[in-house]
Amino acid sequence: MSDIAQRAGEIAREAAALAERAQVLALEAAAAAQPAAAVAEPFLFLLTIFLLACFVGYYVVWNVTPALHSPLMGVTNAISSVIVVGGLLAVGLAEDAIAQVFGFLAVLLASVNIFGGFLVTHRMLSMFRRKGS
Amino acid sequence: MGAAVTTLAYLVASVCFILALRGLSHPETSRAGVVYGMAGMALAVLATLLRPGMEGHAWILVAVVIGGTIGTIIARRIQMTALPQLVAAFHSLVGMAAVFVAAAALYSPQSFGIGTVGAIKTASLIEMSLGLVIGAITFSGSVIAFAKLQGIMSGAPISFPQQHLLNLVLAIVILVLTVIFVATESHVLFWLLAILAFAIGFLIIIPIGGADMPVVISMLNSYSGWAAAGIGFTVGNLMLIIAGALVGAAGAILSYIMCKGMNRSIINVLLGGFGGETAGAAAGPGGDRSVRAGAAEDAAFIMKNASKVIIVPGYGMAVAQAQHTLREMADLLKKDGVEVKYAIHPVAGRMPGHMNVLLAEANVPYDEVFELEEINNDFATADVAYVIGANDVTNPAAKTDPASPIYGMPILEVDKAKTVLFVKRSMASGYAGVDNELFFRPNTMMLFGDAKKMTEEIVQALAH
Numbered sequence: 284m285s286d287i288a289q290r291a292g293e294i295a296r297e298a299a300a301l302a303e304r305a306q307v308l309a310l311e312a313a314a315a316a317q318p319a320a321a322v323a324e325p326f327l328f329l330l331t332i333f334l335l336a337c338f339v340g341y342y343v344v345w346n347v348t349p350a351l352h353s354p355l356m357g358v359t360n361a362i363s364s365v366i367v368v369g370g371l372l373a374v375g376l377a378e379d380a381i382a383q384v385f386g387f388l389a390v391l392l393a394s395v396n397i398f399g400g401f402l403v404t405h406r407m408l409s410m411f412r413r414k415g416s
Numbered sequence: 417m418g419a420a421v422t423t424l425a426y427l428v429a430s431v432c433f434i435l436a437l438r439g440l441s442h443p444e445t446s447r448a449g450v451v452y453g454m455a456g457m458a459l460a461v462l463a464t465l466l467r468p469g470m471e472g473h474a475w476i477l478v479a480v481v482i483g484g485t486i487g488t489i490i491a492r493r494i495q496m497t498a499l500p501q502l503v504a505a506f507h508s509l510v511g512m513a514a515v516f517v518a519a520a521a522l523y524s525p526q527s528f529g530i531g532t533v534g535a536i537k538t539a540s541l542i543e544m545s546l547g548l549v550i551g552a553i554t555f556s557g558s559v560i561a562f563a564k565l566q567g568i569m570s571g572a573p574i575s576f577p578q579q580h581l582l583n584l585v586l587a588i589v590i591l592v593l594t595v596i597f598v599a600t601e602s603h604v605l606f607w608l609l610a611i612l613a614f615a616i617g618f619l620i621i622i623p624i625g626g627a628d629m630p631v632v633i634s635m636l637n638s639y640s641g642w643a644a645a646g647i648g649f650t651v652g653n654l655m656l657i658i659a660g661a662l663v664g665a666a667g668a669i670l671s672y673i674m675c676k677g678m679n680r681s682i683i684n685v686l687l688g689g690f691g692g693e694t695a696g697a698a699a700g701p702g703g704d705r706s707v708r709a710g711a712a713e714d715a716a717f718i719m720k721n722a723s724k725v726i727i728v729p730g731y732g733m734a735v736a737q738a739q740h741t742l743r744e745m746a747d748l749l750k751k752d753g754v755e756v757k758y759a760i761h762p763v764a765g766r767m768p769g770h771m772n773v774l775l776a777e778a779n780v781p782y783d784e785v786f787e788l789e790e791i792n793n794d795f796a797t798a799d800v801a802y803v804i805g806a807n808d809v810t811n812p813a814a815k816t817d818p819a820s821p822i823y824g825m826p827i828l829e830v831d832k833a834k835t836v837l838f839v840k841r842s843m844a845s846g847y848a849g850v851d852n853e854l855f856f857r858p859n860t861m862m863l864f865g866d867a868k869k870m871t872e873e874i875v876q877a878l879a880h
Contacts, residue, residue: 344665349762355440355666356768359663365457368655370520388516395487403502407776
């Protein structure tokens with residue numbers, strides 16, 4: 284019995300030592316990875332989000348019923364006008380007058396699209412009625 | 417408002433956009449979906465306006481009021497038959513907005529945190545040129561698509577020798593200039609790139625014919641999304657990237673579905689020239705064969721005595737604005753105990769789902785309207801197929817004649833119905849320039865005339 288207890292104790296000590304080494308290794312790895320992550324991070328991070336969003340779009344859009352493909356175009360049209368945010372930042376934060384003018388024009392065009400796109404989609408969808416309603 | 421709150425608001429807005437698309441999986445949930453979309457957009461704009469250091473609210477208000485008023489008026493007044501050109505026009509605006517935002521980022525990079533003038537980060541310059549080029553192509557391509565759909569420009573494909581070579585050369589020049597631009601951050605090169613991208617967008621669309629417009633519009637829809645995503649990368653905005661990717665994916669899927677509906681590859685559509693003079697010549701033989709022409713009274717008699725009628729609408733119905741009269745006809749038939757259904761081919765009309773909207777506008781319930789796969793087996797049990805303004809999408813040659821330009825295209829099998837009533841202006845061939853074998857079949861009756869007038873006459877005959 285004491286034999287087994289002794290061996291168990293040994294194993295426990297070994298495990299503790301291993302864990303300690305693993306921790307040191309992990310810290311080293313983290314330290315090594317940090318500069319690389321700092322360089323690649325902004326673009327890779329954005330790319331990750333972009334690709335995941337592509338997949339979400341892919342699966343969501345395949346579920347759209349073909350009867351509603353025109354409203355789909357209308358609503359995606361309006362959604363892509365979220366580019367208005369870029370224009371807003373240009374008007375609101377730029378110190379350069381030319382940049383502000385471009386921002387102003389971008390906001391104007393995108394606004395046509397936001398209002399027009401959502402309203403026309405709403406108009407289309409409000410016409411789709413089931414039998415008897 | 418702190419940066420974390422802004423980011424959180426953008427995240428919520430992104431989720432709203434996804435829900436907006438999700439809602440379109442069924443007509444019943446679609447209206448709530450659009451509300452999500454609107455809420456997401458409002459949140460995105462508000463969160464941006466409340467960012468620290470934002471100024472110029474008066475100017476922003478002016479731009480939004482002018483743009484919003486124009487958009488609202490257009491959206492309220494537009495006729496549903498003119499939807500395709502409206503969507504094309506809207507795409508062009510997104511493209512142009514992308515060009516403007518890219519320019520603003522070039523002239524004032526510090527507002528987007530991507531460096532200072534003359535020292536913009538390399539990665540941002542690459543992303544900026546991407547956003548600029550895709551945006552510019554979207555703009556000029558959509559303007560051409562709009563002009564073709566609106567009839568300002570001939571819908572016929574415009575091609576000239578060495579066209580594709582010219583496009584290739586332009587594309588290479590754009591690529592080289594992009595590299596130089598990224599290295600030098602030259603403002604002159606930026607505008608040169610914009611001009612060349614406008615030119616290539618123009619050149620890509622002019623050789624594509626009118627009936628390929630469903631593909632073109634879907635493709636431009638996709639481009640407008642990629643342009644927004646490109647700008648999102650440039651200014652480092654996650655919401656823009658997500659929204660752009662969603663729209664890009666949606667447009668790409670629609671393009672794929674439209675291409676499949678015509679059994680053509682996207683490359684084949686892009687190379688254009690389909691339905692030009694060469695194919696037109698093929699319509700020659702067959703003109704001496706005889707067809708059975710009928711009057712509205714005959715058609716009314718046949719349909720009144722049928723038990724099942726399937727209506728196949730096409731672009732001709734939209735052009736003639738015949739959808740309301742068509743629904744009157746269907747109502748009268750239903751009153752006589754006839755079962756009426758509508759069959760829609762994926763590429764009917766000038767944009768995806770166009771026919772469904774027109775029928776919905778005429779108060780046709782959506783559960784009477786069926787897609788190709790859903791209804792194709794029904795034709796065998798139908799007494800009458802009433803084809804109004806469609807042609808190529810019913811042509812049996814697509815299944816039987818390997819030499820036909822439309823061979824392999826999925827068709828609505830109207831030939832299986834006991835009687836086919838074909839409303840047509842004349843014997844002219846369809847867009848693909850192919851003769852339709854159906855016209856000469858003994859069980860086909862041609863109803864020559866304007867789609868709306870003919871249907872009106874049938875309605876009058878039925879009412880008696």
